[in-house]
Amino acid sequence: GENVEQHPSTLSVQEGDSAVIKCTYSDSASNYFPWYKQELGKGPQLIIDIRSNVGEKKDQRIAVTLNKTAKHFSLHITETQPEDSAVYFCAASRVGDSSYKLIFGSGTRLLVRP
Amino acid sequence: NAGVTQTPKFQVLKTGQSMTLQCAQDMNHEYMSWYRQDPGMGLRLIHYSVGAGITDQGEVPNGYNVSRSTTEDFPLRLLSAAPSQTSVYFCASSYLSAGGSPLHFGNGTRLTVT
Numbered sequence: 001g002e003n004v005e006q007h008p009s010t011l012s013v014q015e016g017d018s019a020v021i022k023c024t025y026s027d028s029a030s031n032y033f034p035w036y037k038q039e040l041g042k043g044p045q046l047i048i049d050i051r052s053n054v055g056e057k058k059d060q061r062i063a064v065t066l067n068k069t070a071k072h073f074s075l076h077i078t079e080t081q082p083e084d085s086a087v088y089f090c091a092a093s094r095v096g097d098s099s100y101k102l103i104f105g106s107g108t109r110l111l112v113r114p
Numbered sequence: 115n116a117g118v119t120q121t122p123k124f125q126v127l128k129t130g131q132s133m134t135l136q137c138a139q140d141m142n143h144e145y146m147s148w149y150r151q152d153p154g155m156g157l158r159l160i161h162y163s164v165g166a167g168i169t170d171q172g173e174v175p176n177g178y179n180v181s182r183s184t185t186e187d188f189p190l191r192l193l194s195a196a197p198s199q200t201s202v203y204f205c206a207s208s209y210l211s212a213g214g215s216p217l218h219f220g221n222g223t224r225l226t227v228t
Contacts, residue, residue, distance in 0.1 A: 006156070031214075034217075043206070045219070095211065100145055100162060103173070106155055
């Protein structure tokens with residue numbers, strides 16, 4: 001089955017610096033790659049997603065890149081702010097056929113130091 | 115519009131007891147799923163459903179049962195609780211889309227089995 005590995009498990013950056021989180025996936029048929037942010041005591045919330053027909057997607061300070069050949073994708077946060085501190089999860093799924101399993105990575109705890 | 119509602123928020127069980135975690139959504143989503151979250155292991159898929167009357171196993175289904183009699187509700191049953199089932203449980207729902215659709219998560223149920 002699909003396996004998603006996520007690195008690093010913890011990341012500490014100075015406010016204003018950039019943060020990068022990387023994920024690799026095992027199923028070459030995966031075609032949907034969302035990223036979720038989880039704040040303390042709450043459920044994860046989607047922040048950005050990318051599909052396999054696109055190599056990069058941006059939304060203000062957040063961007064995601066996808067390398068299908070290498071089977072890895074990354075989350076980039078620029079100009080980090082204290083409110084970006086949270087746990088971030090990547091995920092991968094094969095949508096469009098009968099499989100609807102969304103498999104998550106193990107998470108990255110991001111701390112933005114003021 | 116309440117989104118995804120999970121009850122209870124907290125539960126303590128003794129080994130061998132059974133219980134049902136409730137999940138309801140009011141967004142008319144076809145897809146519903148249950149995840150468990152453990153430290154360092156991210157979110158692991160337990161069971162999922164693509165519509166009323168249809169359920170399937172995820173990554174870690176053993177010890178759990180589900181049913182989907184209505185579009186709105188997707189309860190998770192623990193038949194005989196074990197300490198290994200101590201975890202935070204999240205229910206999530208989404209539309210079914212060939213291009214991938216964001217999951218909407220509840221705020222979780224924290225379960226402790228002693």
